[in-house]
Amino acid sequence: MGNKETFKIFTGSSNPMLAKDIVRYMGTTLGACKLSRFSDGEIRFSIDENVRGEDVYVIQAGAFDVNFHMMELFIMIDAMKRASAERITAVIPYYSYARQDWKDRPRVPISARLMADLLETAGANRVLTMDLHSPQIQGFFSVPVDNLVAAPVLAKYVENLNLDDLTIVSPDAGGVGRAKWFAKRINADLAIIDKRRPAPNIARVYNVIGEVKNRNVVILDDMVDTGGTLVESVNAIKEKGAKKIYSACTHGVLSGQAVEQIKTSQLEELIITNTIPVNDKSSQKIVVLSVAELFGEAIRRINQGSSVSSLFE
Numbered sequence: 001m002g003n004k005e006t007f008k009i010f011t012g013s014s015n016p017m018l019a020k021d022i023v024r025y026m027g028t029t030l031g032a033c034k035l036s037r038f039s040d041g042e043i044r045f046s047i048d049e050n051v052r053g054e055d056v057y058v059i060q061a062g063a064f065d066v067n068f069h070m071m072e073l074f075i076m077i078d079a080m081k082r083a084s085a086e087r088i089t090a091v092i093p094y095y096s097y098a099r100q101d102w103k104d105r106p107r108v109p110i111s112a113r114l115m116a117d118l119l120e121t122a123g124a125n126r127v128l129t130m131d132l133h134s135p136q137i138q139g140f141f142s143v144p145v146d147n148l149v150a151a152p153v154l155a156k157y158v159e160n161l162n163l164d165d166l167t168i169v170s171p172d173a174g175g176v177g178r179a180k181w182f183a184k185r186i187n188a189d190l191a192i193i194d195k196r197r198p199a200p201n202i203a204r205v206y207n208v209i210g211e212v213k214n215r216n217v218v219i220l221d222d223m224v225d226t227g228g229t230l231v232e233s234v235n236a237i238k239e240k241g242a243k244k245i246y247s248a249c250t251h252g253v254l255s256g257q258a259v260e261q262i263k264t265s266q267l268e269e270l271i272i273t274n275t276i277p278v279n280d281k282s283s284q285k286i287v288v289l290s291v292a293e294l295f296g297e298a299i300r301r302i303n304q305g306s307s308v309s310s311l312f313e
Contacts (some may be wrong), residue, residue, distance in 0.1 A: 007303045008051055012076060013061035013070040015277050018093060019059040021292035022281035026300060030290045031056075034073065037313070043068075045075050048212055049085055055303050056085040056126075059295075062096025063253070063276040070115070074122040079121030089126040089302060091242055091295065094223075094251045098133035101140075116140035128298055129292050130275055130291065131222045131250040134174075146308050148298055150250040150273050151178065153289050154220075155185045157271055158248060163216040165243070167191050169208075169235055171221050179220045182248075186223035187213070193233055213241035224270065227258035231265045251275050 010031040011019035023030050033046035043123060044113050044136045051207055058080065060073040073090065100111035106210045112134075119127065127141060130148040138145040158166075166188040170179035191210025217237055224230050224247065234245050245267055252272030254262075262270050263283040272278070273291045294311060 007057060007299065008049075008053040009057045009059065009299070010070060010076065010080075012046075012058070012072045014061045014063050014072075015059070015093065015274070018061075018274050018290075018292055018295075021274075021290060022059065022296045022299070025296035030176045033076075043072050043075050045072070045079055047079055049078055050083075052084040053086045054097070055087050056080050057089045057091050057299055059091040059093070061092060061094040061276055064092060064279075066096045070118075070137045074118060077119070077122040077124050078248065088123055089128055089299075090124040091299070092127060093291070093295065094253075095129045095132055095137070095195075098137055101134045101137055112137050113140040126302065128295070128302065129151050130273075130294075132283045135224055146302065148294055148308075149312050150275075150289075150291055151182055151185070151292070153273060153291055153294065154248040154250070154271060155182060155264055157287070157289055158246070159186050161246070163218075163244065163246075165215045167210065167212050167215045167217050167239065167242075169193060169210070169212065169217055169219045169233075171195065171219055171229070173308075175221060182218075187273060188218075191217075193219075193236065195229070195233070196217060205312070208236055208240050212237050215242055217245045219245065219247040221247070221249045223253055224249040224258065225253040226256045226270065227254065227261040227265075230270075231261050234265055234267050238266050248272075252278055252288070254278065254281050256288075259286070262286065 008031045009023055010033050030272040036044045040254050062070050077088055086247040097111040097115045125144045126143055131150055132147050133145045164191055168179050168188045169191045170176045171193050191212055219233055237245055246269050248271040250273050262285055269285050269287050271287045273289050277290055298308050
């Protein structure tokens with residue numbers, strides 16, 4: 001497979017714009033296929049070109065109608081396998097169910113592991129994703145996993161803001177490693193929010209560890225969902241005397257009333273990437289950065305058998 005330099009890229013229906021940006025960067029086109037539904041909602045898929053012996057990449061993110069889009073991905077992978085593709089890489093910009101990666105209480109599933117099993121059973125030989133909620137999810141797979149990071153893209157944007165007295169804030173203890181790397185990259189200070197989650201999508205901020213008074217702040221996280229936790233963190237930091245507050249997150253899930261919450265918050269900007277399409281851009285506070293180049297370069301290097309690790313820097 002190394003240095004084969006031929007590949008075919010297909011996309012599901014979850015994020016076609018990102019897929020088009022990726023193939024545009026790579027100087028190619030999307031593979032020909034048809035996705036439709038039967039009258040009862042079942043997914044119908046067919047490949048309209050030969051993939052026998054090919055290095056195939058299927059792009060699909062678990063956004064919005066997550067269960068439908070994941071089933072769509074499984075069916076597409078299965079079709080590629082039965083059409084005798086030599087290698088099938090599932091390109092999943094946003095890995096669904098990643099928040100359910102351990103048993104936080106009795107009698108609950110480990111859904112992130114189930115997702116890994118389903119992908120492998122469908123026929124995926126490799127997985128390419130970005131900013132997994134927990135890096136240890138890579139250990140749920142028996143096939144290679146490349147976990148790209150959006151930090152270089154986010155850091156470049158933050159650097160161009162030219163903020164002085166800058167502090168990078170991790171919204172919890174689990175994100176300290178990510179925030180520490182980011183702070184070092186742009187020569188900023190580091191702070192941590194002490195918060196607890198009494199229930200899913202609900203968090204309580206108890207303390208801010210580190211200096212944020214009279215400083216500009218960037219809250220760094222892997223994702224923003226309902227926006228409630230982010231807004232509460234912004235309020236807590238503002239009460240500590242911070243000046244301007246920004247947030248940089250890889251995955252903009254933005255479910256429910258998230259956009260409205262961001263719009264009316266004390267946040268200057270929410271900086272996200274296009275791993276998930278942003279359907280509602282009514283808030284001028286939301287800035288969307290492209291990671292198409294990162295994914296395109298990763299696909300090229302995987303196909304050629306060269307190193308992907310330098311993209312993490």
